[in-house]
Amino acid sequence: MLTITQVALGAIRAHGEAAYPNEGVGLLLGTADGEGKTAVAALPLPNTWAPDEQANRYQVTGADMLRGEQEAARLGLDVLGFFHSHPDHPAEPSRWDHEWATWPWYSYVITTVARGRATVTRSWQLREDRSAFDEERVQLP
Amino acid sequence: MTTIRIPTPLRPYTNSQAEIAVSGDTVGAVLGDLTRQHPALRQHLYGESGELRAFVNVFLNDEDVRHIRGAETPVKDTDRLMIVPSIAGG
Numbered sequence: 001m002l003t004i005t006q007v008a009l010g011a012i013r014a015h016g017e018a019a020y021p022n023e024g025v026g027l028l029l030g031t032a033d034g035e036g037k038t039a040v041a042a043l044p045l046p047n048t049w050a051p052d053e054q055a056n057r058y059q060v061t062g063a064d065m066l067r068g069e070q071e072a073a074r075l076g077l078d079v080l081g082f083f084h085s086h087p088d089h090p091a092e093p094s095r096w097d098h099e100w101a102t103w104p105w106y107s108y109v110i111t112t113v114a115r116g117r118a119t120v121t122r123s124w125q126l127r128e129d130r131s132a133f134d135e136e137r138v139q140l141p
Numbered sequence: 142m143t144t145i146r147i148p149t150p151l152r153p154y155t156n157s158q159a160e161i162a163v164s165g166d167t168v169g170a171v172l173g174d175l176t177r178q179h180p181a182l183r184q185h186l187y188g189e190s191g192e193l194r195a196f197v198n199v200f201l202n203d204e205d206v207r208h209i210r211g212a213e214t215p216v217k218d219t220d221r222l223m224i225v226p227s228i229a230g231g
Contacts, residue, residue, distance in 0.1 A: 025228070032149065049229070059229040062198030062205055066225050069148070078149045082228050096231030102196050103185055103226065105150035 002080070002107050002123050003038045004028075006141040011042035013118035016085030016111045022054035023047060025084040027068040028107055029077040037080045037107060043068055057096065058084050081107030081123075088114055091122040093133040101126045107136055143171050143216050146223045154181040168199060169212030171222065186224070198225045 004012075008028070015024040026044040030037060045064045049057040060082075072079050086094070091110040093101075101108070104126045111121040121140065124133040142162040147155050155161060161178065165171035172193075176183045188194050199206045200223045206214045216222070 023231075057229070057231045060227060062200070062225055062227040065198070065227050066200055066203065066223065069223070069225055080149070084230060094231040096229070100196065100229040102228060103148075103150040105153070108230075 001036050001137040001139060002109075003036070003139040004109070004121075004141070005030075005038070005040050008039045008042045009121065009141060011044070012083045012109060012111055012121065015042065015044045015083075016113040016118045017116060019047065019054075019085060019087075020113045020116045021087050022051075023049075023056065023058040023085050023087060025058040025060055025082065027065075027072065027079050028081045028083055028109060029072045029075065030080045032078055032080060039080055039107070039109075041075070041077065042083060043071060055087055056089075056094075079106075081109065083109040083111065085111045085113045085118070088112075091120045093124050097124075098126075098133060101130065101133070104128050104130075108133065109138075142218055144221045145171065145175055146221065148224055148226065151182060151185055151224070154185065155179045166215060167212060168201065168206050168214040168216060168222070171216055172199070172212070196226045196228065198227055199223070200225060 028039045029041040030039040045060045047058045049059040091112045108124045112119045123136040123138045125136045145161050163171040163174040
């Protein structure tokens with residue numbers, strides 16, 4: 001299960017709204033204990049996809065990810081997964097989210113931003129055999 | 142020996158170790174040693190074609206080895222490598 005603190009959720013939703021009508025993206029930072037994860041911070045990162053396609057695509061470079069990993073280490077936190085927004089679309093993994101998924105265990109938190117306002121936030125995890133995403137139980141503040 | 146830092150989601154395949162000591166003279170050789178020590182990592186780092194998955198980045202002392210000499214990049218015992226994913230989606 002993933003617990004998201006008020007601070008982290010606020011940052012995720014604010015970044016989705018700020019990026020609207022484009023997709024916003026970042027790292028979910030926190031602690032992991034067995035199967036349970038607690039996200040205490042959200043670190044926005046640049047969406048480096050071509051600007052005219054950012055309404056439905058995102059990309060974060062390896063170099064930006066490295067900086068994010070180093071920031072997590074500096075804070076004594078782990079990278080628990082990633083968050084991104086779906087402007088005017090459901091908070092469910094798209095075909096591209098699945099196609100370019102990284103590893104199981106990571107939380108993929110998706111927030112719908114409808115007409116500029118963050119609405120639904122859900123989380124997903126890639127199956128061990130990479131065949132699909134399953135919804136992860138989330139405890140929100 | 143060279144040290145490789147393992148990202149959190151891959152630690153279940155390294156007996157929970159965050160850092161692994163590996164031997165070899167190049168990035169390709171030390172990654173080979175890593176997957177020999179922990180064979181379950183292989184499917185998460187390499188695709189069916191045997192190439193590193195496109196989202197897998199290897200940094201040598203904070204520099205992406207793709208910008209150096211890729212798998213042929215020389216490594217020293219004092220070097221530190223990090224495996225970091227890049228992400229994309231829609």
